[in-house]
Structure formats: structure tokens, C-alpha cells
Amino acid sequence: MTDTAAPLEGRVTLQSLAAELGLSTATVSLALRASPVVAESTRLRVQETARARGYVANRAAAALRTARTNIIGVGLHDIVNPAFAELLEAIESALSAAGKTVLLGVGREDVARQARALNTLAEYRPDAVIVCPVAWSTAEDLACLAATGTAVVQVTREIEDAPFDFAGSDDLRGMSMAVEHLIALGHRRIAMMGGFEGVSTGRKRLAGYRAGLAQAGLPFLPELVISAPGHREEGRIAIDRLLALDEPPTAAVCFNDLTAFGAVMGLQAAGLTAGRDFSLVGFDEIAETALWHPGLTTIDARIADYGHEAAKLALARILHPRRAVERVVLEPRLVVRASTGAPASVKRRPL
Numbered sequence: 001m002t003d004t005a006a007p008l009e010g011r012v013t014l015q016s017l018a019a020e021l022g023l024s025t026a027t028v029s030l031a032l033r034a035s036p037v038v039a040e041s042t043r044l045r046v047q048e049t050a051r052a053r054g055y056v057a058n059r060a061a062a063a064l065r066t067a068r069t070n071i072i073g074v075g076l077h078d079i080v081n082p083a084f085a086e087l088l089e090a091i092e093s094a095l096s097a098a099g100k101t102v103l104l105g106v107g108r109e110d111v112a113r114q115a116r117a118l119n120t121l122a123e124y125r126p127d128a129v130i131v132c133p134v135a136w137s138t139a140e141d142l143a144c145l146a147a148t149g150t151a152v153v154q155v156t157r158e159i160e161d162a163p164f165d166f167a168g169s170d171d172l173r174g175m176s177m178a179v180e181h182l183i184a185l186g187h188r189r190i191a192m193m194g195g196f197e198g199v200s201t202g203r204k205r206l207a208g209y210r211a212g213l214a215q216a217g218l219p220f221l222p223e224l225v226i227s228a229p230g231h232r233e234e235g236r237i238a239i240d241r242l243l244a245l246d247e248p249p250t251a252a253v254c255f256n257d258l259t260a261f262g263a264v265m266g267l268q269a270a271g272l273t274a275g276r277d278f279s280l281v282g283f284d285e286i287a288e289t290a291l292w293h294p295g296l297t298t299i300d301a302r303i304a305d306y307g308h309e310a311a312k313l314a315l316a317r318i319l320h321p322r323r324a325v326e327r328v329v330l331e332p333r334l335v336v337r338a339s340t341g342a343p344a345s346v347k348r349r350p351l
Helices: 014-021 025-032 040-053 059-066 082-097 111-123 139-147 171-184 200-215 232-243 257-269 287-291 303-319
Strands: 071-076 101-106 128-131 151-155 165-169 190-193 251-254 279-284 297-300 327-330 333-335
Touching: 014 025, 014 040, 025 040, 071 082, 071 111, 082 101, 082 257, 082 287, 082 303, 101 111, 111 128, 111 139, 128 303, 139 151, 151 303, 165 171, 165 303, 171 190, 171 200, 171 251, 171 279, 171 297, 171 333, 190 200, 190 232, 190 257, 232 251, 232 257, 251 257, 257 279, 257 287, 303 327
Parallel strands: 071 101, 071 128, 128 151, 151 165, 165 327, 190 251, 251 279, 279 297
Antiparallel strands: 297 333
């Protein structure tokens, strides 16, 4: 008696599975992809037999038949910052639900490294690439990818003159909201820490800071703006510089939550407490913000939401390559916690 669970000789193919089950190859293919057009009993029978036989889909052959690989490349400039880990999770979750596989490339804020990462992704013939451009990227840096017929979607950051879909947060409005919150608490000397001109988020958040001040009739003071990458160590350095001014500010908006975390540590080292002696507002609303003591007031950029939107834009662009370029810009939200309060007298810290 033959053991029905024994593997077939040689490589198990879609055709051999179909022959064994007495079904068409189209039905077996749909069942393996969990298509709702196949009856559940048939779908389960096909999937159980495929598992028992050790069937592995031939993606290369499928790509030749459909002109698609079901691979989506994701190019990020950073995966250390929890904000981008959360973004990647949202993108991968949405694409996985659509039957897509994600390949990741990391640019690490280096245009040359980004080019190598995107070229490597392109070798796998992805149907689309979702990219958060590194600092100082230009439209030409993404044009070579688009020239291969790959759909390109920008996420979080954008190259403004590049003709590609984009999903992200309204950075200008978000930073303006942060400034408005501090002004409503009574602050008038407000600094900005972090961010720089090389990225769209830096430019827009600085513009939002200036807009918030202008709306309240407050002057823009260059000495209260400290540009830097958005890392914890830069936040700590920045708060030290601000406290050393002859007239320190009483509050600051931060380019991102990591900058704010560094500033909280700098305040603690100076014997000060965020929210009581100096107010801080972050930007992003990563999961860690609610766990700090004091909890961090921040701008919720809705990372998961626009990650899902970026995935939707990629899927739509694959299906309709000639559709009009679309920008999805989500309204951010202010999340108030204990790191902001009424102004207190801030003592100058010696250099």
C-alpha cells in the first residue's frame, strides 16, 4: 500500500499537484493563494496536500507569466529610529495582506549607499519600491529606478520636484500645532531643536515653527534654532547649548521624539525637570513616548496610517501605471502629556 503522504519523486510542481488532486492548475494556483473564488473545502485540501508534498512556488516562472514578481522594495534611510521600525511594520503588514513580499534596503543618510541599495533591490525586479529618501537626494536619484518600469512611492520624506506618489504627515501643520500649544501655556521664548535643510521633514517642520511664532506675533530668533540629525545625543547637546544662553528659552519644540528624549536627559543632568522647569514637545508619537517620566507631549504624525497609505499607493500604481500622481498628507494630532506646562524661571547653565 502506497503512503499518500510520501513526497513525489523530483521537484513538486503546480502541474503535478493538479494531476494528483484531479483539479486544474488554475484552481490549484488560486487555492494556494487563498482565493475566495475557490470553495473552502477544496482550498484546504489543496493547501494540505501542498504542505505534505513540500511544494514551493516557482516565483521566477510566475513572474514570466504575469510580468509581476509580487515583490515590493522598501528603501529607508534609518531603521534604528523606532519611528522607522513602526513605519516598516505598517508597510509590511499592509503589503503582506495583499500577498506581497517585502525586501528592505537601508541608505543610512548617504546618497551613494542609497543608490547601491536601490540598485540591489532593482535586481529582484520589484513591482514597486517605497522609499524614504536620504538627505540631499534629488529627483535624478529615483529616476533611474522609475526608468526600469518600477512603480515608485515616497514615504515620510519627499523630493518635492520628483513626479512620484507620496504618503506622509503634514509636517508644517504639526510643528505649528506644537508651537501653538506652548504659546497657549504662556511661553514666549520658544526654541527648536533638531532637523536640517537636507530633508523635506526638516524644511517643513522649521517652516511650521516659524509659522507658529508668526501667528502669535513672536519674532524668529536664529539663536534659538539648533539644527542637527534627530538622535538622542543631539537633543542632549542642544538643550545644554540653550541653557547656556544669557536668556535661555522656557520651552522647545523638537524635530522628533528621539531629540526630545535626549533633551529630557540633558535637563535631568542639569537638575531640571521637563514640564516643571522647561517644556518640551516631541514629534512622531512613537510607542516609547508614553513610557517616559515625565510622559512626552508630542505630535502624533500618524506613522502607521501613512505607512498603510504608502502601501495602498504602491498597489494602485502597479495596477494603473499611468494614473495621476497622488499625494496623501495626513493631519497630525497633538498628544498632551506631562512634559509641557506653564513657564518657569529657567536658570542659565554655565558653559
